[in-house]
């Protein structure tokens with residue numbers, strides 16, 4: 001399924017355009033092995049508003065060559081600095097997409113979220129690019145079914161950035177083979193194979209931009225530190241256990257357990273960083289202030305709002321849509337002051353890639 005051989009192509013040129021959203025993990029992927037394979041299963045909400053829009057124009061090379069020919073434009077400007085990354089990605093996936101060496105490509109990409117917001121664009125960026133490449137393959141005559149197309153796009157996205165494989169579908173996806181999630185795989189993510197309780201279908205995620213700078217330690221370095229980590233095996237086991245419980249909670253709509261698992265996952269992720277060797281801290285004082293305010297607000301008002309963190313200082317505030325007014329009033333009055341330039345982004349759970 002994954003490698004498509006062509007004896008001839010049904011077309012010599014064309015263009016495809018897709019958007020892919022970012023995602024926020026509730027059960028975290030932190031630790032990998034082999035070629036981008038996860039040490040534990042992870043589960044995420046697919047987002048809606050934070051996304052990457054990518055178009056790829058392709059044209060058959062006039063003469064065969066063994067290198068990749070492409071140009072990359074970000075927000076309309078040529079970006080030679082990204083070209084090395086894309087070349088590495090193409091090298092990694094070309095065994096599954098042999099057509100890459102027969103065509104030249106012009107890739108145009110833009111993000112809907114502010115450039116230097118500290119929000120990782122690798123998940124949405126890699127997912128959008130992978131989906132475009134699979135659709136080029138389809139236009140060239142591959143006979144993948146719709147399901148196989150999504151699997152292949154997720155598979156390719158994973159080879160670009162692990163968490164990117166969870167950005168193709170929504171509202172909730174799982175990456176990593178897990179006994180209680182039918183069809184789950186280490187190689188690609190799947191949409192969760194049951195009906196998610198309606199409360200989660202339009203769950204809100206307000207992203208507080210506490211720190212918009214470059215991270216001091218990249219995710220790739222952090223993942224690698226899990227190889228020698230003293231708590232690694234317990235952590236991977238715990239994540240799989242949390243995923244089993246969260247999957248059930250998300251069918252039943254039990255918000256109390258949801259909050260407990262999600263916040264514990266976020267703090268465990270950062271505990272892994274603090275107990276790595278070398279150790280590091282990505283949270284900022286403002287991150288902790290925000291967390292404490294959320295806890296106070298939840299207790300005083302009995303509103304089911306909670307937080308999660310990715311590999312950075314920004315805080316994702318998660319809550320049901322029915323509490324949007326109260327929570328946004330709280331964010332404006334008590335949390336925005338901890339954000340750089342008082343900036344935050346309102347997002348909501350979404351359904352994945354879109355053809356443009």
Ligand code: DP6
Nearest residue numbers: 025028029161162163219220310311
């Ligand atoms: C903390 O997917 O960015 O966001 O596979 O090296 O590209 P690479 O790492 P990446 O790691 C994401 C880590 C995380 C947790 C998660 O999204 O599950």
